Amino acid sequence: MALCLGNACGVLCIILTYSFVAxxxxxxxxxIALPNYSSGPWAVIHTAAFNALVLMLIIAHVRAATADPGFVPLPYTAIDFSDIRSSPRNQAEKSHEEWTVCNRCEAYRPPRAHHCRVCGRCVRKMDHHCPWINNCVGELNQRHFIQFLFYSALCCVYSATLVVGTWLKEHMGSGKAVILNHKTLTFAILLFVESLLFGIFTFVVFYDQVASVLEDETAVEHAMRRRGSHPPRPHRSRRALLQDVFGRGHVLCWLFPCHAPPIMALNHSPLTEFGV
Ligand SMILES: [Zn+2]
Ligand SMILES: [Zn+2]
Known part of the structure; x- marks a missing residue:
């Protein structure tokens, strides 16, 4: 289980996430839904639709938080890297396809793997360490992280729309004057503010994640390229890049968090060459 309970900030963010959802x-x-949309089946429809979105959000979040993000296995025996460290070739000169050595893990790591200081491990295709899932976003859980952002943004849009709809019904004179109830008005305002803030936040991060997938460049690689220590990656089709993250199933399955994660082709490990 990748969830790191020792990280206080991450645990706090997890608690905050579920508090906001609750x-x-x-x-x-x-x-909002039951008192203001009580005419016809709309209260049931809105309640069921919102609960379905919340369920998807929770499943995606649990899977992103508890999945192995792609930790690079540690060697069973200590390896002597002194000859590699004394080599004049530094890491920046190495190509995308070369394995490197992590000085902290004392282990070989495949191309695009980077060390996470919070997790204390190297993660394949590491994007960043996210406190909201208290886990790294890497090769094996990025799809669940993107799904979590997608359903979070949808929940925010749905909530804000229903609050605005209630306000419109009130002022168009076609609904019951429930929103004038002080308690309901307070909840409506708080819900709208929460939806607005988290909706903008999750949409921006969602857009950033999808852009990084389509550009085939993780946040770590983007930062390295800005420092001039990471050359651009070779061009690949958008569909192939999306399939790397979401798997080769139907496009509709890409946003379904219950679907099995993609099976990534493991690179040839140089550990075998060293008999480890
Ligand atoms: Zn490492
Ligand atoms: Zn991490």
Whole structure:
């Protein structure tokens, strides 16, 4: 289990995440959907639709938080890297396809793997360490992280839309004057502010993640390239890049968090050459 309970900031963010989800669920269902959309089947439809989105959000979050992001296995025996460290070729001169040595893990790592100081391990295709999932975003859980962002943004849009719809019904004179209730008004304002703030935040991060997938460049690689220590990667089709993250299933399955993760082709390990 990759979830690092020793990281206080990460645990706090996890608690905050579920607190915000619980508040949105409570406020939307009990104070917005049920009292304000009680005519016809709309209260049931909105409640069911929002709960379905929340369920997807939670599944994606749990999978992103608990999955192995792509930790590079540690060698069973100590390896002497002194000859490699004394080599005049530095890491920046190496191509994309070369394995490198992590001085902290004392292990070989495949191309595009980087060391996470929080996890204390090298992670394949590491993008960043996210406190909201208390885990690294890497090769094996990036799809669940993107799904989590997608459903979070959808929940925010849905909540904000229902609050605005309630306000419009109130002012268009076609609904019951429930929003004038002080308690309901308070929940509506808080829910709208929460949806607005988290909606913008999750959409920006979602856009950034999809852009990094399509550009075939993780956040770590982007930062290295800005420092001039990471050459651009060779061009690949957008579909191939998306399939690397979301698997080779149907496009509709890409946003379904219950679907099995993609099986990545492991690079040939130089450990075998050293008999490790
Ligand atoms: Zn490492
Ligand atoms: Zn990490």
């Amino acid at each position: 508040f949105a669920e409570y406020a939307l269902v009990l104070h």
